[in-house]
Amino acid sequence: GAVVSQHPSWVICKSGTSVKIECRSLDFQATTMFWYRQFPKQSLMLMATSNEGSKATYEQGVEKDKFLINHASLTLSTLTVTSAHPEDSSFYICSARHTLGGGYTFGSGTRLTVV
Amino acid sequence: GENVEQHPSTLSVQEGDSAVIKCTYSDSASNYFPWYKQELGKRPQLIIDIRSNVGEKKDQRIAVTLNKTAKHFSLHITETQPEDSAVYFCAASTGGFKTIFGAGTRLFVKA
Secondary structure (H helix, E strand, O other): OOOOOEOOOOEOOOOOOEEEEEEEEEEOOOOOEEEEEEOOOEEEEEEEEEOOOOOOEOOOOOOOOOEEEEEEOOOOOEEEEOOOHHHEEEEEEEEEEOOOOOOOOOOEEEEEEEE | OOOEEOOOOOEEEEEEEEEEEEEEEEOOOOOEEEEEOOOOOOOEEEEOOOOOOOOOOOOOEEEEEEEEOOEEEEEEEEOOOHOOOOOEEEEEOOOOOOOOEEEOOEEEEEE
16 A cells, blocks of 8 residues: 555656656545655755645745646645756655555656756 | 754675664654665665654564664664665654655665
């Protein structure tokens, strides 16, 4: 149980374009999802907390207009990287807290490369 | 703000030896401490967790200890095997809200 499906697993896009990443909780309802970014050989840095039906809460230094988060249902949260630049290239990963046991389940991650 | 420090950043052990990774946290309200193992290019996988009302938890070769007074928690892996080689992250969380991760420890187990 407690599976989070994340798509796409990898994407290459041109500078200036936008990319949408989806995370779905498959067998539980996730009222809250977290979006992280991980650069090579570094830790997971929390970007924002996504709450179903309300605005996301962004961490300091994360541009909310660049990283658009939508959590329209209890099972789906999306992160859109707008006007992507090469420095946005990273591994993006979502996680959701599941009510059973209170643990966190991670999506499989999305490797974004902006060329 | 909240902070989790993790040491060492790199750890190399001989197969069969034990490995210990230590973390400290700053937010005294933290009450949930998971540990994740991440292999290259893959998602972090929860390997063990501990809550603030428990001082120690063990699962086969893996154990975690928590000292709330000192805000320290540690991961202990005994009888290490080559497949234990990975990056390990500690984390601290407050009741279902955001989780703050340590910087990670790259563990190498030499056969």
